[in-house]
Amino acid sequence: MAKASAEDLPSGTTTLRVMIGGKLRQLRTDADISREEAAYEIRADASKISRIELGRVSFRLRDVRDLMIMYGVQDEDEIERVVDMAREANRPSKWKRYNDFLPNWFSNYLEMEGAAAMIRTYEVQVFPGLLQNEEYARAVMMLGYGHTPLTEIDKRIEVRMKRQEILDRTEKRPELWAVIDEAALHRPFGGKGVMRGQIQTLIDFCDKPNVRVQVVPFSAGAHSGAGAPFTWLRFAYEELSDVIYLEHLTGGLYLERDSEIDAYQAAMEHLCIQATQPHKTQDFLREILRDRYS
Secondary structure, three states: OOOOOOOOOOOOOOHHHHHHHHHHHHHHHHHHOOOOHHHHHHOOHHHHHHHHHHOOOOOHHHHHHHHHOOOOOOHHHHHHHHHHHHHHHHOOOOOOHHHOOHHHHHHHHHHHHHOOOOEEEEEOOOOHHHHHHHHHHHHHHHHHOOOOOHHHHHEEEEEHHHHHHHHHOOOOOOOEEEEEOOOHHHHHOOHHHHHHHHHHHHHOOOOOOEEEEEEEEEHHHHOOOOOOOEEEOOOOOOOOOOEEEEEEEOEEEOOOOOHHHHHHHHHHHHHHHHHOOOHHHHHHHHHHHHHOOO
């Protein structure tokens, strides 16, 4: 097998670490080797093997090589491919310069979002971050972050705008499928002018070939997504399983069990049935503009 080039690898050090860790875990279990036995091979303890397999630490390239050989991998090209991935995963994150302004749990999400092939998101109170304009993002953050210094708000807005660059990449451009509760269209962050601009921004986003937007109207009544917003990330790499991301006030939660993925997938599909069809979304948004924000 040929070595992986930089173009073949997903973006984001967190994503790469998860890929490599998952591969090492699968090799170890296939070889029927315990974490304790693997740890002894690299002069560590079982907790380090656990952290490596969960993608929570950087890699010593020698450890990756030694573990693969211990697990019975004899193909030198395959060993070098994974070592190359580990080398890439050890590079600083593209979001590193924003570390002082972002919580660690969100930096991890940014890298996974950047590596996703499909992003499906449901929002209740606000427009999805990938579809916000700068004025609306500022209104949301000024309300939600209390006494946070304005310089920090500016940096967080900068991050939100830079996130949107993935939608215009020439290669590995993700598909974004957003479902928004109608309540978000009526919650006037920043006043009428800001909301008018944000809804027009959303209308414009609908013209992108890789963006699909649906709105769950009030007329749909109760629906499966009534609980909380969530994002479903799907990757183009067989080593990476789907992830459901849930965000709350002080952290982010990642769900990866098959039963959890299945439950949220079913909820998303049900939402899409109850929502406006994508080709009718722009008309629905224009009607909201005319009736509420003209």
